[in-house]
Amino acid sequence: MIEIPESHLDLLNSPRVAALTTVMPDGQLQTTVVWCNFNGTHVMVNTMRGFRKEKNMRANPKVTLLCYDPRKPLRYLEIRGKVVEMTEEGALEHLDKICELYTGKKPYFGECVPAEFKEKEKPILCKILPMHVTVLDATQK
Numbered sequence: 001m002i003e004i005p006e007s008h009l010d011l012l013n014s015p016r017v018a019a020l021t022t023v024m025p026d027g028q029l030q031t032t033v034v035w036c037n038f039n040g041t042h043v044m045v046n047t048m049r050g051f052r053k054e055k056n057m058r059a060n061p062k063v064t065l066l067c068y069d070p071r072k073p074l075r076y077l078e079i080r081g082k083v084v085e086m087t088e089e090g091a092l093e094h095l096d097k098i099c100e101l102y103t104g105k106k107p108y109f110g111e112c113v114p115a116e117f118k119e120k121e122k123p124i125l126c127k128i129l130p131m132h133v134t135v136l137d138a139t140q141k
Contacts, residue, residue, distance in 0.1 A: 011068065018045075030052060
């Protein structure tokens with residue numbers, strides 16, 4: 001198992017900038033800002049059924065996640081990994097939890113986005129297994 005240094009776990013488990021890159025059907029790359037957290041083994045992100053990144057991850061599970069704090073741009077965490085599970089089970093609960101982490105509000109449907117979106121959007125919890133980790137901290141002297 002690839003370990004994520006404790007020095008950079010805050011970039012996964014607190015409201016920082018995280019960008020997820022997936023591979024489009026034609027091989028082009030597609031990057032989306034996401035909310036994420038780490039459960040000790042997997043990086044967890046949410047998407048919605050039918051969204052481009054959901055389709056991309058089902059077709060090609062290789063992804064890259066870049067996390068950084070805009071207040072410290074010389075410190076970042078890059079995770080290259082593989083999506084090992086995509087499930088509806090627990091997805092809404094995870095989305096509510098991560099919404100509260102990033103915005104201080106919950107539930108996601110009703111507080112972060114209009115409640116009526118719940119009728120047309122189905123959350124998908126994506127578990128990413130880190131395969132390669134790169135960290136930088138050029139703020140240290």
